Amino acid sequence: MKHIGDPARRARLAAPGADRPGAVVYWMSRDQRVDDNWALLHASALARARRAPLQVVFTLDPAFPDATRRAWDFLLRGLIEVEADLRARGIPFHLLLGAPPQSLALFCRQQRVGCLVTDFSPLRHKRVWQAEAAAATGLAVTEVDAHNIVPAWIASPKQEFAARTLRLKLNRILSDWLEEFPALEPPPSPGPLPPPTDWAAVQAAVAGTRAVPPVEWLRPGPVAARDHLRRFVTGALRTYALTRNDPCLDGTSNLSPYLHFGHLAPQRAALAAGAARVAEESRLAFLEELVVRRELSDNFCLYNPHYDSPAGYPDWAKKTLALHAADRREHLYDEEAFEAARTHDELWNAAQRQMVRTGKMHGYLRMYWAKKLLEWTPSVAEAHRIALALNDRYELDGRDPNGYVGVAWSLGGVHDRPWSQRPIFGTIRYMSFGGCRSKFRVAAFIARWPP
Ligand SMILES: Cc1cc2nc3c(=O)[nH]c(=O)nc-3n(C[C@H](O)[C@H](O)[C@H](O)COP(=O)(O)OP(=O)(O)OC[C@H]3O[C@@H](n4cnc5c(N)ncnc54)[C@H](O)[C@@H]3O)c2cc1C
Known part of the structure; x- marks a missing residue:
């Protein structure tokens, strides 16, 4: 029977295949950390039960489409730390360069691997890799949801309609899953x-990617x-309810890059927030953001094959x-003009510059930014394409279920409801420059991000 604290209750078969005697491999991908990692805990428990060696493997594909130096830098510096941490605990770490399923298959043959465990991601490329890895190795692939507090397939067996429907389901069972991690x-x-x-060689292999x-x-x-989380729960969390929607303040956690690369478990952040001495509000x-909204994004990407x-x-x-497809657009720009922040709207341009320079646009402005793309491009398909291209090129937390859902919410009403009729948008929720002016000091934000 699977009980609280047992990582096996967060695991499921991702791709069928053999289970043989031999080493247990944790194929690390979305959750790039040693502590607080249910997938590593599961692989470690399997290795102990079988008295087999445990190995951790990261497959790095230098040809990963449209990857940037910014993303590789964040990822590699995190992995250097992961390797050092694993070595200090006597656990071998292998970085394999090349197409993931093929490099993994070669490794499994050479090392006589008998059992393959990986961390869960709802995104297409990871599901394809898993199927190809099972085919190439002949081994079953077990996935463990080390990212969500309630495993995505247990939280709900279907695509949820809105935050309120998932919130109801999560609230019923969250206390069973929001547990302290075992060592x-x-x-x-x-x-x-x-x-x-040889990290210098790895850095050289990815050096040619987008600048x-x-x-x-x-x-x-x-x-x-972890340091950042500690500072947040004793700092900005105190006023989060009041300050999070003001782009002129540093009122949010800025945890999203750490959560995206798996440097921090959302469950660790939720435990820390739960124990913090702050106003309940x-x-x-x-x-609500960290658990319900974030896990809702995984739910959408898991069950909707057209998530992007x-x-x-x-x-x-x-x-x-x-x-409203044929409605007249007063302004039209192409991707290059958007990328260079050359629109007539100084608030939009400032938000774009914040993203390009820091890799993190404020969350409130991300909604405004995406909605204006719908207003200023010839079609929603083009707006969607440009939104994801720029988001994923510049945001440190890009290529994430939250991004796919953020864009689909802004442009296509996903998890939202119809509002009043307007040109171009129809009944999709609209946001205006004037509305922003009533919420925060727009002029101060623009002054902070000059050309
Ligand atoms: C157009 C658009 C694009 C977006 N692109 C991304 C993206 O690429 N990657 C990404 O992680 N988020 C994205 N978001 C969601 C959200 O804006 C960011 O998660 C948030 O701004 C991250 O900053 P923070 O960590 O300081 O947030 P905080 O307010 O401190 O929130 C804490 C955590 O809760 C989660 N969260 C917060 N807001 C949302 C939300 N609206 N939906 C889902 N989870 C949320 C995130 O994991 C976040 O780190 C996007 C939203 C929109 C509207």
Whole structure:
């Protein structure tokens, strides 16, 4: 029977195949940390039960489509720390360069791997990799949801309609899942460690990718993530309910890059917020975003195969957008003009510059930013394409279920409801410059992000 604290209750078969005697491999991907990692805990428990060696593998594909120097920098600096942490605990770490399923298959043959465990992601590329890895190795792939507090497939067996429907389901069971993490046990049969990764060679292999520069203001890695979380729960969390929607203030957690790269477990952040001495209003507002909204994004991407295109919008949104497809657009820009922040709207341009320079646009402005793309491009399909291209190129937390849902919410009413009729938008919720002016000091924000 699976009980609280048992990582097995967060695991399921992702791709069928054999289960053989031999090493247990944790194929790390979305959750790049050693502590607070249910997938590593599960692999470690399996290795102990079988008295087999435990190995951690990260497959890095330098040809990953449209990857940037900014993203690789954050990822690699985090992985350097992960390798050092694993080695200190006597657990071998292997970084494999190349197409993930093929490099993994070669490794499994060479190392006589018998059992493959990975962390869960609802995104397409990871599901394809899992199927290909099972086919190439002949091994079953078990996935463990190390990212969500309630495993996505247990939280709900279907695509949820809105935050309120998932919130109801989560609230019923959250206390069973929001538990303290067990400690990672030492490896069952510690063998010799492989030579350390040649990080200079890895850095050289990814050097040719898109020249978006790394950021300086946020230190990557699990240690920095835990420090950052500590500062947040004793600082900005106190006033989160009041300050989170003001782009002129540093009133949100800025945890999203750490959560995206898995340097921090959302469950750790939820436990810390739960124990913090702060006003209940702020705690609940933060947990609503961190737990309900974030896990709703995974739910959408898990069950909607069109999570990154207008085909994934609800029917009412598709209909209203189609009715307004031919509406006259007063301003039209192409991707290049948007990227260079050359629109007539100084608030939009300032938000774009914040994203390009820091890798993190304020959350409130992300909604405004995406909705204006719908207003200033010839079609919703083009708006959606440009929104994801820019979001995923510049945001440190890009290529994330939250981003796919943020864009689909802004442009296509996903998880939202119809509002009053307007040109271009139909009944999709609208946001205006004037509305922003009534919420925060727009002029101060623009002054902060000059050309
Ligand atoms: C157009 C658009 C694009 C977006 N792109 C991304 C993206 O690429 N990656 C990304 O992680 N988020 C994205 N978001 C969601 C949200 O804006 C960011 O998660 C948030 O701004 C991150 O900042 P923070 O960590 O300081 O947030 P906080 O307010 O401190 O929230 C804490 C955590 O809660 C979660 N969260 C907060 N807001 C949302 C939300 N609206 N939906 C789902 N989860 C949420 C995030 O994990 C966040 O780190 C996007 C939203 C929109 C409207």
